[in-house]
Amino acid sequence: MVSRGYKKRGVGVMGLRHVKNPILLARAMLEHGEDDLEANPRGVNSGDLDVPSAQGHTQLYGKAAEQLAQQYELELVDPSYFFTQRRWDEHVRALEREKKGQGQATWSATEYLPQGTCGAVALDQDGVICAATSTGGLTNKLTGRIGDTPAIGSGFWAEEWAEDGDPTGSSTWDR
Incomplete structure (x- = not known):
């Protein structure tokens, strides 16, 4: 997810299986979204995706996002690129705990692995502020679940504003 303050525009991608660096796709959507008007015709099959550009899109999911990345x-990478034995072992242990708990979800602080949610805020030389977040998700959540991290305005946001204030520091805001 990426948000660019001066345009008050945010974009994001979710449900990706092949994009090596999803944050780069979100960035590309943000950069190309306002002027990328190239139109690709639909394929012969009615099920083909039509993703001509990022114009006007704020969030894309799955195959549509991956087609735009291409x-x-x-x-793009094989899904096996994202596999780690440590996360797989965590998944199996969590399933075993849930089985012992008669189907109720359990959580153990000793078994919990950080999930890799991270964020960044940047201010460029022109005073444009951007925010970005990315997450690896949570172990054993429902397939297709989208958490709060990619929700524009609740997981992240960047916005700029001008303040008409008293440079002496005696304004109401400074008291």
């Missing part, structure tokens, strides 16, 4: 020539 159009932007971003690196």
